[in-house]
Amino acid sequence: MSRKQSFGRREVLKTTGAALATGAVAGCLGGGGGGSGGDRVPMDITEWPPEEYSSNLNMMNWYDSWAEWAMEEFGNEYDVEVTNEGFSSPDQWYSRLQAGNTEIDNIAATTNWVERSINNDFLHELPVDIMPAWENVTDNIKEASSYQQDGSTYAIPEALVLYPLTYNTDHFDAAPESWGVLWDESLEGEIMMWDNSTVSCQIAAMYTGQDPISPSDFDEIEEVLKQQKPLLRTYWGDYEQGMQLFVNEDVVAGPLTMGRTYTARFSEGAPVNYTAPEEGAMFTSDLFVIPKGAPNPITSLLFTNWASEKPNAAQLFETMGYKPGVDIQSELSEQDREFTTWPSDWNLVFSETLSDDVRSRYDEIWTAVKAA
Amino acid sequence: MGTETETRAPSGESTLLTDLTDFFRTRPRLKKLAIAGPPYGVLIGFFLLPLVAMLVISFQEGQINGPWTLANYTNFLGSQTYLTVVWRTLVITVQVTVLVTVVGYTLAYSIVRFSRRATLLLLLVILPFWTSYIIRMYAWINILQSGGVLDSTLQLFSLPSVGLLYTQPAVMIGFTYVWLPLAVLPFYASLTNMDADLIEAAKDLGAGPIKTFFTVTLPMTKNGVITGVILVFIPTFGSFITPRLLGGTNNIMIGMVIENQFKSAFNWPFGAAIGIVISVVVVLLLVAGARGGGNLFGSSGGERT
Numbered sequence: 059m060s061r062k063q064s065f066g067r068r069e070v071l072k073t074t075g076a077a078l079a080t081g082a083v084a085g086c087l088g089g090g091g092g093g094s095g096g097d098r099v100p101m102d103i104t105e106w107p108p109e110e111y112s113s114n115l116n117m118m119n120w121y122d123s124w125a126e127w128a129m130e131e132f133g134n135e136y137d138v139e140v141t142n143e144g145f146s147s148p149d150q151w152y153s154r155l156q157a158g159n160t161e162i163d164n165i166a167a168t169t170n171w172v173e174r175s176i177n178n179d180f181l182h183e184l185p186v187d188i189m190p191a192w193e194n195v196t197d198n199i200k201e202a203s204s205y206q207q208d209g210s211t212y213a214i215p216e217a218l219v220l221y222p223l224t225y226n227t228d229h230f231d232a233a234p235e236s237w238g239v240l241w242d243e244s245l246e247g248e249i250m251m252w253d254n255s256t257v258s259c260q261i262a263a264m265y266t267g268q269d270p271i272s273p274s275d276f277d278e279i280e281e282v283l284k285q286q287k288p289l290l291r292t293y294w295g296d297y298e299q300g301m302q303l304f305v306n307e308d309v310v311a312g313p314l315t316m317g318r319t320y321t322a323r324f325s326e327g328a329p330v331n332y333t334a335p336e337e338g339a340m341f342t343s344d345l346f347v348i349p350k351g352a353p354n355p356i357t358s359l360l361f362t363n364w365a366s367e368k369p370n371a372a373q374l375f376e377t378m379g380y381k382p383g384v385d386i387q388s389e390l391s392e393q394d395r396e397f398t399t400w401p402s403d404w405n406l407v408f409s410e411t412l413s414d415d416v417r418s419r420y421d422e423i424w425t426a427v428k429a430a
Numbered sequence: 431m432g433t434e435t436e437t438r439a440p441s442g443e444s445t446l447l448t449d450l451t452d453f454f455r456t457r458p459r460l461k462k463l464a465i466a467g468p469p470y471g472v473l474i475g476f477f478l479l480p481l482v483a484m485l486v487i488s489f490q491e492g493q494i495n496g497p498w499t500l501a502n503y504t505n506f507l508g509s510q511t512y513l514t515v516v517w518r519t520l521v522i523t524v525q526v527t528v529l530v531t532v533v534g535y536t537l538a539y540s541i542v543r544f545s546r547r548a549t550l551l552l553l554l555v556i557l558p559f560w561t562s563y564i565i566r567m568y569a570w571i572n573i574l575q576s577g578g579v580l581d582s583t584l585q586l587f588s589l590p591s592v593g594l595l596y597t598q599p600a601v602m603i604g605f606t607y608v609w610l611p612l613a614v615l616p617f618y619a620s621l622t623n624m625d626a627d628l629i630e631a632a633k634d635l636g637a638g639p640i641k642t643f644f645t646v647t648l649p650m651t652k653n654g655v656i657t658g659v660i661l662v663f664i665p666t667f668g669s670f671i672t673p674r675l676l677g678g679t680n681n682i683m684i685g686m687v688i689e690n691q692f693k694s695a696f697n698w699p700f701g702a703a704i705g706i707v708i709s710v711v712v713v714l715l716l717v718a719g720a721r722g723g724g725n726l727f728g729s730s731g732g733e734r735t
Binding site for chain 1: 515
């Protein structure tokens with residue numbers, strides 16, 4: 059696959075742009091993608107690489123450090139002007155899709171929000187069969203999400219996000235085997251919980267032997283969370299805050315994402331590691347999506363494929379610490395390979411979209427616990 | 431008229447201005463509309479319409495465009511859990527407001543009465559606003575955490591560490607720091623406008639410093655105090671970042687519950703309903719407070735005439 063064309067791309071773009079504009083006026087560009095620029099939509103691409111693409115790309119990607127690197131690398135490689143708008147919560151981009159997107163080309167979205175977006179017809183279908191990098195996505199990751207519906211694929215996995223139990227390696231001789239460590243009275247004042255109704259209630263569900271997606275006893279979940287409260291130092295609500303609690307060694311155990319644990323350990327020098335307790339640990343995936351209304355959908359498709367190439371995916375792990383959606387073992391140092399390998403006996407539970415009832419009950423429980 | 435315009439206005443631009451002035455002079459209603467229209471437009475577009483939208487959403491079930499229902503209001507008002515959170519929020523807000531008012535008034539009074547560098551001191555008060563709210567909170571985390579700046583300073587004097595972070599005092603410190611400039615500015619303005627001769631007159635008539643303060647200074651600056659209280663009370667009531675970053679496990683506020691409805695529970699109508707109820711509560715409290723404040727300060731007014 060030749061990425062660089064041997065003749066002036068801008069000249070080609072100018073020439074073909076005029077033809078495309080004429081075609082657009084004539085109503086010859088089908089697809090109904092809602093693109094404001096009269097551009098083609100991803101499913102119009104039948105051969106790789108796309109022959110023409112625009113010279114701009116507007117991303118929303120919350121892996122800030124990686125996005126900064128990718129902007130330059132992808133921009134230089136394809137002669138594209140790339141911008142990135144970070145976000146801290148998915149509702150920031152979702153509300154813009156609700157309002158009728160005309161700006162965002164590519165989003166690093168989270169599973170549940172992707173599903174909501176698909177249901178509301180906010181996303182372009184992707185021609186994964188012709189995208190070379192689709193082959194890089196491992197089979198188990200392809201299956202671990204709900205971004206494929208009715209035979210159509212609407213996203214490409216960017217990273218797997220594990221919600222493990224993070225612990226201080228100086229304090230524990232070995233990885234704690236149970237979430238019960240977060241109910242250990244001898245650790246009073248040295249443990250924390252995530253101020254997130256879903257995550258915290260799901261941990262309590264696993265601790266009490268229930269299905270975190272569809273629990274059977276909500277009262278028990280509330281009860282154990284109330285029992286836990288006096289033992290905690292705090293409920294952390296910001297990823298940086300959660301990480302700093304470990305870096306400053308204010309706490310010795312608590313839920314933290316894999317990526318933040320990686321940063322705490324390798325960038326901040328904190329004595330931490332993570333594990334999936336025997337009751338299980340939740341994980342979700344972040345995915346590249348191309349929203350309808352994207353002004354540069356083909357460039358976005360090109361970027362999505364580029365980001366799923368192994369060296370570029372490996373860069374995501376090395377800067378952010380999250381396990382990419384593609385197999386990058388061959389690209390990593392031994393230290394990183396060890397950190398990113400999840401033992402086969404870990405009981406990992408995919409964080410499926412909760413039913414309205416469960417989500418509502420979790421929210422009520424969490425409010426009651428915090429108000430207790 | 432054309433001849434007069436040419437005489438008064440040497441340039442084409444001035445002629446246009448003069449014509450425009452004459453145009454509005456003969457149309458007073460249009461003139462009022464031109465002056466008052468833009469601010470009303472902003473208020474309608476950016477305040478009233480969003481408020482109406484929120485009100486509409488609050489009567490929908492589960493999601494935007496869902497069926498109409500009153501359940502969001504009955505669930506909230508009928509839940510002891512949520513009412514407990516509202517009460518706790520109210521207590522924290524009143525504590526913060528009192529603390530900020532006392533500290534802010536003292537600061538403003540000192541600047542007005544005892545300082546020759548009022549402008550510089552006011553600039554220092556406002557200075558924190560030039561830095562992001564989140565960054566300021568993280569700065570406080572560094573100061574208050576175990577082994578942080580505060581603890582290190584105490585150790586220099588052989589004092590024990592306090593480790594205030596994730597406690598109620600940490601939340602109070604954070605709030606006081608953040609809202610202090612909002613309170614100091616109206617306090618300063620009202621104190622500056624007060625006639626200092628009245629204080630001298632009170633002293634001449636035998637009033638001590640405390641009696642002078644409560645019978646002259648405070649009533650004369652009533653409007654500034656009420657403005658400062660409002661500016662502190664409202665944002666504190668809806669706050670969620672400060673208690674989340676600095677507080678422990680017992681600092682839940684209603685703003686955090688509302689945020690959770692939008693970000694985690696995905697129940698926007700319920701979040702909107704809570705927001706509407708809280709807005710009504712805050713307005714009622716402020717009206718009651720303003721009226722109570724008026725009685726408290728007596729009938730001496732407060733306006734300099």
